[in-house]
Amino acid sequence: MRSHCLLIGLAAAVALAGGLLISSRMHEPDAQVEAGGDKLLAAAFYDLNGQRQSLSQWRGKVLVVNFWATWCSPCRVEIPGFIELHRELADQGVQFVGIAIDQGAKVNDFARELGVNYPLLIGEDSALELQRQLGDQAGGLPFTVVLDSSGRLVARHLGGLSVTQLRGILLPLVRRI
Secondary structure (H helix, E strand, C coil): CHHHHHHHHHHHHHHHHHHHHHHHHHHCCCHHHHCHHHHHHHCEEEECCCCEEEHHHHCCCEEEEEEECCCCHHHHHHHHHHHHHHHHHHHHCEEEEEEECCCHHHHHHHHHHHCCCCCEEECCHHHHHHHHHCCCCCCCCCEEEEECCCCCEEEEEECCCCHHHHHHHHHHHHHHC
């Protein structure tokens, strides 16, 4: 019985260590993903007015890019925090951009309803491939990446982000500008 409990405890410790390793790798980009900053800045999508927008126009800023959808509950929860942080940090060189994996009309209605104060772009099939190149192999939403002002990918996160979590990522980058 004692050895059985010991084995269960050991298995739990190994599972915890594995989970912590996977979690840390979801937040810090590896060498292959770091090159994704250039790919992200080279990408272009249509905005809500039908104009093609290149993400390179925000080169030189700390760039927070959030892949999301109106039907995604965690996305809907985190966006008010993004609105708050964009209002707070835009004057300090931080730019938020949302890439919606959704229909333009739904995104437009959602943006008006919440008062989104940063650019929203409509993702196409290429947006899903870009997500994978940035480290989201599952294609899950929401998925957020942060580039520093030199265009280097410094953080990525699959799942909802709180204001506190994102502020902790952004403030050290703002101080470097």
